[in-house]
Amino acid sequence: MGPRSGRGKGPVANVLPMETRVRIASALVEGTSVRAVERMTGVAKSTILRFAVELGEGCARLHNRLVQGLCEPDIELDEQWSFIAKKDKRVTAEDPAEYGDVFTYTAFAKGSKLVISYAVGKRDQATTDAFLADLRARVLVVPQITSDGLTLYVPAVEASFRGCVDYGMVVKQYGHNKSPDHKYEPARDANFIRKTAVFGAPDPKRMSTSGVERYHLTARHINGRKRRLALSFSKTMRSHRAAVALSVATYNLTRVHASLRVSPAIAAGLVAELWSVEDLVRAALAEPAAAPPVPQALTLPAQAGPVRQLPGGKGWLRLVSGGSAPSAPVAPQPPPVAAVATNPEPAAPQQPAPRAEPTRQLDLLAWRSKPRQPKQLSLFGDDDGDEG
Numbered sequence: 001m002g003p004r005s006g007r008g009k010g011p012v013a014n015v016l017p018m019e020t021r022v023r024i025a026s027a028l029v030e031g032t033s034v035r036a037v038e039r040m041t042g043v044a045k046s047t048i049l050r051f052a053v054e055l056g057e058g059c060a061r062l063h064n065r066l067v068q069g070l071c072e073p074d075i076e077l078d079e080q081w082s083f084i085a086k087k088d089k090r091v092t093a094e095d096p097a098e099y100g101d102v103f104t105y106t107a108f109a110k111g112s113k114l115v116i117s118y119a120v121g122k123r124d125q126a127t128t129d130a131f132l133a134d135l136r137a138r139v140l141v142v143p144q145i146t147s148d149g150l151t152l153y154v155p156a157v158e159a160s161f162r163g164c165v166d167y168g169m170v171v172k173q174y175g176h177n178k179s180p181d182h183k184y185e186p187a188r189d190a191n192f193i194r195k196t197a198v199f200g201a202p203d204p205k206r207m208s209t210s211g212v213e214r215y216h217l218t219a220r221h222i223n224g225r226k227r228r229l230a231l232s233f234s235k236t237m238r239s240h241r242a243a244v245a246l247s248v249a250t251y252n253l254t255r256v257h258a259s260l261r262v263s264p265a266i267a268a269g270l271v272a273e274l275w276s277v278e279d280l281v282r283a284a285l286a287e288p289a290a291a292p293p294v295p296q297a298l299t300l301p302a303q304a305g306p307v308r309q310l311p312g313g314k315g316w317l318r319l320v321s322g323g324s325a326p327s328a329p330v331a332p333q334p335p336p337v338a339a340v341a342t343n344p345e346p347a348a349p350q351q352p353a354p355r356a357e358p359t360r361q362l363d364l365l366a367w368r369s370k371p372r373q374p375k376q377l378s379l380f381g382d383d384d385g386d387e388g
Helices: 018-028 034-041 045-066 125-136 153-161 210-222 237-254 277-286 364-369
Strands: 074-084 100-109 115-121 144-147 166-172 193-199 307-309 316-318
Touching: 018 034, 018 045, 018 237, 018 277, 034 045, 045 237, 045 277, 074 210, 074 237, 100 125, 100 210, 100 237, 115 125, 115 237, 125 153, 144 153, 153 166, 153 193, 210 237, 237 277
Parallel strands: 074 144, 144 166
Antiparallel strands: 074 100, 100 115, 166 193, 307 316
C-alpha cells in the first residue's frame, strides 16, 4: 500500500501508488461514496478527499486545453440542481456563503454528445454570464442555441454572442394538467412543450433540450454527490467543483455513447481513441496550469440560401423561406408593321401545308382497363411431365 502518514490513517495522497489511484478514481466515477471507497481500498477518507480534489482540478485544466475550437451547429443549455452541506431552506445567517443550493450549468453538443462547457455556482446572473462567456470562447461557428425558460440566459447570450446567434427557448409546462402522480410522472399533452424564438431565426425542428437532460441523468450516476436523498453530498464548493470536473472528463473521454459507438471526444474530433481511467488519471495529474481559452472570430455554418452580414456586428440577414423571386412582367410588344409596296403585285396563292401522319399514342385508360392475362410459370424447368 505504500508508506503511511504520521497519524497512521493510511497512505498519503502524494505518495499513493498509481494502481491505488486508478482504483480510487474508478470507484469515484461510478458514483461510489467516499466512505465506501475507504472500505474498498483501505485508504483513509482524508487521503481520498485530497486526491479527489487534486484529480478533479487536473481534469478541469485538461478540459480547458482539449475542448476548444469546436464547430458544433446545435448546442443545448440546462442547469442541474444539487447542494453544498445543506439545502437552502436550512441555511442560517451563520453558515458560509457557499452552503445551500448549487447548480451545474451545462452546454451540450447535440451532434457529438460532447459537454462543451460547464460552470458550478449559484443560479444567478454572475454564474450564468461566466458560463456563456466560457461557451463563447470554445466555439468557432455561429451555433443554434436552445435552453429552458430561465430568463438569466437572455442577457448572458446577448452579452457573449452580441445577438449574432439563433437562440430559442423550450419551456415545459409541468404545472399544466397535473395527474395524481404528478411528482414523478407529469401529464404531457399538446400544451406540454412550448418553443419560443428569442434571437435570430432558430429552426423549431432543431430546438430541443432532451440531449442535455439525458446527460444530466447520466451525470447523477457518474457523480454520487449529485444524487438525491443520499449522504454523498459535497461539504465544500471546491470539492464539488472538482467532482463535477472529474465526471465531465470521464463522460467525454472514457465512456462510449450508445448511439455513437464512440466517446463524445472522438465524435467531436478531439482525441483519436478511447481513453481508460488510468489514461485520464495520468493526463490530469500531469496537466500544467494554463490560461482558459479566449474567444475567436465566429464563422457562419453552411447555408443553403443567401446570407448578408448586417452593419455594426448586429448579425446576419438570412433567407428563411426557400423559392426564387418571380420575374418582372414583360410588356407585350405590338406586331411589326408590314412595309407597303408602291406597285404591289398579286401574291401567289399559298399551298396548304402537307398534313402530318397521325402518330400512334398509348391510350393509358384503355391499357389500364385491360385485364392482365394469366401466365403459367414453370417451377421445375421446361419439362412439364411428371417424373415417374
